[in-house]
Amino acid sequence: MANIDRKNVERIIQAVGGKDNIEAATHCVTRLRFALVDESKVDSKALDENDLVKGQFSTQGQFQVVIGPGLVDQVYDEMLKITGGARASKDDVKTLASKKQNPLQRAIKTLADIFIPILPAIVMAGLLLGINNILTGPDIFYAGQSLIEVHPQWADVASIINLIASTAFAFLPVLIGWSAVRQFGGSPLLGIVLGLILVNPDLMSAYQYADAKLAGTVPVWNLFGLDVEKIGYQGQVLPVLVSAYLLAKIESFLNKRVHDSIKLLVVAPVALLVTGFLAFIVVGPITFAIGNVLTSGLVSIFDSFAALGGLIYGGLYSLLVITGMHHTFLAVDIQLIGSQGGTFLWPMLALANIAQGAAALAMMFVAREQKAKGLAVTSSISAFLGVTEPAIFGVNVRHRYPFIFGMIGSGIAGVILAINNVLASSIGVGGIPGFLSIFPNQWGIFFLGMAIVLVVPFAGTLLYGKYRMSKTGLAVNAEAEEPKKEAVQPQSEVQANSGKLPIDIAAPLSGEIVSLSEVPDPAFAEKQMGQGIAIVPSEGKVFAPFDGTVAHLIKSKHALILTDTNGIQILIHVGINTVSLKGEGFTAHVETGASITKGQLLLEFDMERIEQAGLPVITPVIVPDGQDVIEQVKEYEGPAVHSDTTVLQVTLR
């Protein structure tokens, strides 16, 4: 690795607003992470012009300057020497950075962080409920009758499917309790128990509450003259969220004060007792009422300004996906389903997914290069099945106009869905399977919306893309976007062309090799640190791709830098933002400095743990820039078998 120029480090300090503007700084394997006093003092142009800097962006109150593996430690050390500042941990910077977010931003992020880990359970339940809807809904296969009415032998099959499907919704407070207490720093197990308390079958179900209230038959406990309603909180979000917060705080209060020898006897029982009483006496009734007021407020706004609401939510939903804020609306969907029996927001989400997929698909006909075409197709399939990041980041945002046509299509469809009050009975799989979650009597309108989000973004992108090509004479392809990238050629051709020795680098993981552009982190996706590929792993194991040494095993064990016998360095970064797991779920079998042999097991990681934390497991494998020995890097795609499939080919000078 090249030596760093101190002057460039000084320029970085100046560009981020000088020493006094740096509240704390740390670094991970690839970038400097700053908590800055005032981000408006950052001179982006100066950073762009700095040779050491590969990229810059601000996220969640942190300002990140991408330097690249190998160099970043040196730059960080030099920076500390210059500023005289103290080393900070990632947590220090994270805490300071989150203070920079306003309370609303923090609340949004916390909500999203709570709901992301439970999303798979809810989506699974929604899909099964959709199947149940098809079996039990009238007029789908037979006029005026449902399939199980005509074929009663299927009735119990539908009933079992319904039971399996509705469990995640019926016990939703348990899922939220687990995730929320974990997020608030308490014991997830107590969160589960809290959720179970709130839906205990001894309580009257929240779904029967309205009728019982009218009839005056709500059961109560009498606590020394105080009547407390004995009701459960099925389908409610706020009661369990607030109770989970209290539980986590009470638990950590007690943990700090109670002696270790009696912790087991005191902490959990007291925390649960206090929270349980508070939940039924105060928190539950108040938040239940607030939840109902908020949802009916939102419903009446949509009743009065349906078209505008549909245009805004449908049109801008994909922008929310870019910011990651979209998961916050899961809480609103769930609350709407719990208190109104259906959500009008989710159908627009499903169509917004399709719209981005259709726009990406059109790029297949605009792009000329095979790889760009391939990316357009695969990413659009993913969007049609409810996951849009590959289409949005990999294709649409890079060319801008497909993203805009996607938003136009989903805005128009949003208006149509909103004015017809199309509802989803549950949250399901977004994109095309989304119709399964829509009340079957509204499929007609939903399919009309689907036609719009297929046609408008596709036609708009295709026509505008062709027009642009005819104006500029340029084909849109990967090379046009990424001038440095080389096309993949057969090995023999490379040897013949360059006359230099190409070195094959084997896959360090088994799975699917994809383009770096599919990595949901701009530092990798935009190749700010170097060329490479990413692997969507099929198992949580990293193997040595060559004989060499471990140049650096990152403390939190989520990333490794390896050097081969020719001096080529590669970075393997397991997952995205996995530094936040602080080594949890990672087991290293080697240390920094160890010699390695091709095929040797280096690291194991728990894919489920990473996914539960809401983090992607996609693993970039890059050849960091700045290696003077390297002339060119070629990238391969397709299925990968560790230690066998070639993922990269490096030609030395």
Ligand SMILES: OC[C@H]1O[C@H](O[C@H]2O[C@H](CO)[C@@H](O)[C@H](O)[C@H]2O)[C@H](O)[C@@H](O)[C@@H]1O
């Ligand atoms: O909110 C429920 C939906 O959640 C997922 O989709 C949303 O998040 C995805 C991942 O960030 C994103 O790609 C997609 O555009 C969002 O709509 C899930 O994939 C959907 O099936 C689910 O309905």
